[in-house]
Amino acid sequence: MKEIIIATKNPGKAEEFKTFFAKFNIKAVSLLDLSQSIQDVEETGVTFEENAALKAEQIAKLVNSPVLADDSGLTIDALNGRPGIFSARYAGEPKDDKANIAKVLAELKDTKETDRTARFVCVLAVATPDANTIFKKGYCEGSISVTSKGSNGFGYDPIFIPKNYTRTMAELSSDEKNSISHRSNAIRQLEDWLENL
Numbered sequence: 391m392k393e394i395i396i397a398t399k400n401p402g403k404a405e406e407f408k409t410f411f412a413k414f415n416i417k418a419v420s421l422l423d424l425s426q427s428i429q430d431v432e433e434t435g436v437t438f439e440e441n442a443a444l445k446a447e448q449i450a451k452l453v454n455s456p457v458l459a460d461d462s463g464l465t466i467d468a469l470n471g472r473p474g475i476f477s478a479r480y481a482g483e484p485k486d487d488k489a490n491i492a493k494v495l496a497e498l499k500d501t502k503e504t505d506r507t508a509r510f511v512c513v514l515a516v517a518t519p520d521a522n523t524i525f526k527k528g529y530c531e532g533s534i535s536v537t538s539k540g541s542n543g544f545g546y547d548p549i550f551i552p553k554n555y556t557r558t559m560a561e562l563s564s565d566e567k568n569s570i571s572h573r574s575n576a577i578r579q580l581e582d583w584l585e586n587l
């Protein structure tokens with residue numbers, strides 16, 4: 391079976407990539423699966439693209455094979471696009487999904503339902519030892535709920551209601567999330583590349 395390394399230490403993302411890539415008969419190996427411990431890549435970029443490239447290219451150099459990285463986040467219109475590239479650590483170190491959710495809900499407490507529009511963004515970067523890095527970007531439109539609901543998924547899923555849904559992303563099954571998510575929209579654009587891996 392073909393393999394690709396995913397430059398992530400996020401178990402929620404890793405699980406989603408394993409499910410997507412199984413459909414292409416490709417084994418997705420995350421940094422959590424490797425026996426060697428890999429230092430965190432510093433995400434010093436100012437865009438999703440820059441951070442995705444940093445992760446993919448630094449890990450590709452280490453392993454000398456194609457590496458895919460995902461830099462993603464939530465952009466909320468009423469917060470001028472925050473948390474954006476700072477989504478993972480919005481409430482500070484160490485990374486804490488519950489604290490991030492509490493911070494967002496507190497910041498939106500006076501924002502009415504129609505003004506709570508938001509979208510998830512996912513930028514994928516594929517770095518190969520002998521070619522330029524390629525990028526694909528996917529979105530998922532929606533809005534921020536008033537309370538946190540559901541236990542599937544990760545991150546901000548319990549407060550994100552996808553457009554045309556009444557449930558939060560964390561109340562959807564993983565198949566439902568994977569059919570509409572920002573990550574799946576970006577991965578679909580990689581299909582040709584995956585078929586030739």
Ligand SMILES: O=c1[nH]c(=O)c2ncn([C@@H]3O[C@H](COP(=O)(O)OP(=O)(O)OP(=O)(O)O)[C@@H](O)[C@H]3O)c2[nH]1
Binds near residue numbers: 461550
């Ligand atoms: O509810 C969510 N459903 C999703 O599908 C999703 N995708 C991204 N996010 C948020 O954005 C951060 C990414 O930041 P990020 O790209 O730097 O990843 P990370 O630091 O978690 O892991 P790594 O891949 O860098 O190792 C994550 O931690 C989450 O807070 C999501 N939240």
Ligand SMILES: [Mg+2]
Binds near residue numbers: 433478
């Ligand atoms: Mg990160």
